[in-house]
Amino acid sequence: MGVRQEKVEEFVPLDDKKKALKKPDKPKKPKTKFKDFKKNFSQNWQLYAFLLPALSFFFILHYIPMYGVQIAFKDFFATMGIWGSPWIGFDHFERFFDSYYFFRILKNTLILNIYELALFPLPIIFALMLNELKNGPFKKWSQTLTYAPHFISVVVLVGMILAFLDPITGLVNNAIVWVGGESVPFLTDPDWFRHIFVWSGQWQALGWGTIIYLAALAGVNPELHEAAKVDGASRIQRIMHINIPSILPTVVVLFILNIGNFMAIGFEKVLLLQNSLNSETSDIIATFVYETGLLEGQYSFASAIGLFESALNIILLVTVNWIARKTSENSLW
């Protein structure tokens, strides 16, 4: 019984209720709070121990690197360590902003991500189409088959792209030549890079992306459809006026989450698809950080560029979330 009472006390979230319980010794409040915690801890210390591995992980591999971000404002020397290296302020940022490639990299990053974001409706449309199919083998098979590419690794995906688009032996160019066209150097032509990147991503993610929308569509009240049928609404009208509005909250939240990954999207794939001939369009901020930081060892400079990217990303996420909250009921926070 005593255990139960303890629980009631802890469940109270605000201080004022506690005050009400312990009015007489108000000045001693901090001490009792500490005592409460001590008691709670001695009873539940194993629960606190459960947290330890995960919290140490987050501390060491997430918070220490955050502390390490300060090298973006320093002239980092490995021998002096992060703390010991001299501060130089915004020099690295200025160097980056003034460099001739700054505009190109920023432009490439933005265009690539906006292009990808523009295809955001495709899985929604495909989910609406799948939803109209009767439950049965056809629906099941098309779902199973279109989900499958999701499990292919980036390396294999890019390997397939390179093989298919090869100028001499590739499937696509064979087909182009067969219909009387001329072989296209897809992989070394900067104009093609974005299309290849974005559409290969769609190939891989289209089916998988429908899962959440299909679940949301399964939750639509069937009575709405029945009522609309009685009123003589066609299939397309019911989709437009019942299904789409029903899944809109899901759509908004997923859109914001997509923005949250905006800048980071697909960096590992870009790195694999990149070559010296298409770098005009394939150089993005993240690949540049990798090159200058890890390949050339300019740790400070690369950290500054990475920090610039994170900052841009956070500003974007907060702004979009703010707009979503103002214009609709749905937002992340």
Next chain:
Amino acid sequence: MKKFGLSDKAFDIINKILVAIITIVILYPLIFVVSASISDPSAVSTGRMWLWPVDITFDGFKLVLENDAIWLGYRNTIFYTIVGTTLHLLVLLPCAYALSRKELKGKVLIMWFILFTMLFNGGMIPTYLVVKGLGMLDTMWAIVIPGLVGAWSVLVARAFFQQSIPDQLVEASKIDGASDFKIFIRVVLPLSMPIIAVMALFHAVGLWNQYFSALIYLSDENLYPLQLILREILIVNEASASAGGGGGAGGPAGSAGSFVEQVKLAAQVKYAVIIISTLPLLIIYPFLQRFFVKGVLIGSVKE
């Protein structure tokens, strides 16, 4: 509206046809890869093979299976996947369970501590410096540790524990005198098999498919995971072949033929390698599909 003219039956048929076309377009590259891996390479490179295998030969697979690097990569990847997934569960599950219990104090603060890492992180270079500082470069720990647990998994697992573990059950075991540790092992875990399967599967697939940590943290070729070996076979060689030419070939006329043969065989090897590396996932996928789908849905409930 014009749409009225479209009868529902016509809509049904058109919709079915469109879904069929999309499914075929998505499926076609996969069939092509399978067919190309067992077809005569010259039939593939000239376009004679475009759907079903032509002049079936298993030379590509033979070459791949004779390649020690691939076997080594395979072994390493299996090892990393098993160790990484086990550690993932060992760290994730207790933490998510503790955070689902109401007797734990300071939950809000702890959740913020974890969720903040979703919003902001140190970035590639500072993380690299930490991994380096911990002496993990060129060890398996560099593959397993940096992505050990994500804030997202903690959220999902915690939501599962909150929804599916009845509070009375835990309370009752406590009154019987069981410790939290015992309750977790004997009562909670047996009830949590779905979430354990989902979390393990997602993490294992991620580990199996990742190449980037290996690329930046490993330089010892004996530690290379499969994906890094694949990268060399599928991508690096391709780039050097198209950009730099054939390397150290001998006489001009005599070796030209064998060089062409080699290039063709290399293409077949690529398709075979894709099959061999993706096979385990494709075999288990149909059986586990519902778990994966479940994982996505548990995750989305949280948002």
